[in-house]
Amino acid sequence: PLKQLLMAVLGIDIGGTGMKGALVDPLTGELLSERFRVPTPQKRNPKSMAKAVHKIVTHFDYKGKVGVGFPTIIKNGVCLSSGNLHKSWKNQNVNEVFKEETGLDFIVVNDADAAGYATMNYGVGKGETGLVLMVTIGTGLGSGAFYNGELIPNFELGQIPYKKFKKIEDWASNGAMQREGLEIDEWAIRFSKFLKIAELLIAPDLFILGGGLSKRYDEYKHLINANTPIRVAALRNNAGIVGAAAAVK
Ligand code: BGC
Numbered sequence: 001p002l003k004q005l006l007m008a009v010l011g012i013d014i015g016g017t018g019m020k021g022a023l024v025d026p027l028t029g030e031l032l033s034e035r036f037r038v039p040t041p042q043k044r045n046p047k048s049m050a051k052a053v054h055k056i057v058t059h060f061d062y063k064g065k066v067g068v069g070f071p072t073i074i075k076n077g078v079c080l081s082s083g084n085l086h087k088s089w090k091n092q093n094v095n096e097v098f099k100e101e102t103g104l105d106f107i108v109v110n111d112a113d114a115a116g117y118a119t120m121n122y123g124v125g126k127g128e129t130g131l132v133l134m135v136t137i138g139t140g141l142g143s144g145a146f147y148n149g150e151l152i153p154n155f156e157l158g159q160i161p162y163k164k165f166k167k168i169e170d171w172a173s174n175g176a177m178q179r180e181g182l183e184i185d186e187w188a189i190r191f192s193k194f195l196k197i198a199e200l201l202i203a204p205d206l207f208i209l210g211g212g213l214s215k216r217y218d219e220y221k222h223l224i225n226a227n228t229p230i231r232v233a234a235l236r237n238n239a240g241i242v243g244a245a246a247a248v249k
Helices: 002-007 046-059 094-102 111-122 174-180 184-202 212-223 236-246
Strands: 009-014 018-024 036-039 066-070 073-075 078-081 106-110 131-137 141-147 150-152 206-210 230-232
Touching: 009 046, 009 111, 009 236, 018 046, 018 236, 036 046, 046 066, 046 094, 066 094, 066 111, 066 236, 073 106, 094 106, 106 111, 111 131, 111 141, 111 150, 111 206, 111 236, 131 184, 131 212, 141 184, 174 184, 174 212, 184 212, 206 212, 206 236, 212 230
Parallel strands: 009 066, 066 106, 131 206, 206 230
Antiparallel strands: 009 018, 018 036, 073 078, 131 141, 141 150
16 A cells, blocks of 8 residues: 555546546556545636645645646647636646646646546557547547557647537537537437547547546437447546546656
C-alpha cells in the first residue's frame, strides 16, 4: 500500500457540468481512491474554476503534480478556444491559472484526448490499430483520435457546423438533450447523424463511446446506424480521470 501511495497521481476531469478527481496509479490506470466530484461553477470562468480545483486538491491532501483533462483545445498547456466555458479562458495558460490558486503544478490536456488515452492504454481500445475515434458525450461532444495507438491531439469533430447550429455539439450532445428536454430516442437519432458525419469525414475503423451518456448505450444502440464498429469505454466515466493522471510523466 505504501508503494501505491507513493505512485498515486491525482487526475482531474474537468467538464462543463462537473469536475471529478481521483488518485490513480499511472502505471496500471487503476483508481486508488474514491472519486470526488464538485459541480463546475456556473460562471465557468478561470477564477471560480480554480477555486473548485483547489477544493479537489485539498480533499485529497495532495501535494504532487496534477493531471487535468480540460474541455477545450489545449496546445502546450494553453486554452486556444474556450468551448463551453467562459470566453475569458481563451489564450490562458491553464497551469498558471490553477497554480496561482493552489501552489501546485498541473499538466493539462484536452479532456477527450485524456479519456481516449486511458481507453487505448488500459481499456477497450487496447491493441486496436488503424484510426480509432473516442467520442465523449457530455455537455459538449469531445473527440480523441488515435492512429495505430498514437494520439493525434485536438481533433474537434464536435465543432463541425450543422444546419443552423454553429457547431454540431450544440445539437447532438447531452447538453443539447438537457436544454431542449429531448427524450433519449430523439437525442440518439441526432447522435447517430453525428457519427455518420464523422464517418464521412475521417473513415475511422472504430468508434469508442465515453462520457455520461455512453452509460446508457443499451437504451439507444438500436437507433445508431453508423457502419463503423462501436464499443463503449468500460472505464466509462473514469476514463477522463485516468487519462488525465497518465498525462503526468
Ligand atoms: C470542446 C472540446 C471538448 C468537448 C468535450 C467541446 O466543446 O471544444 O475541446 O473536448 O467540448 O468537453
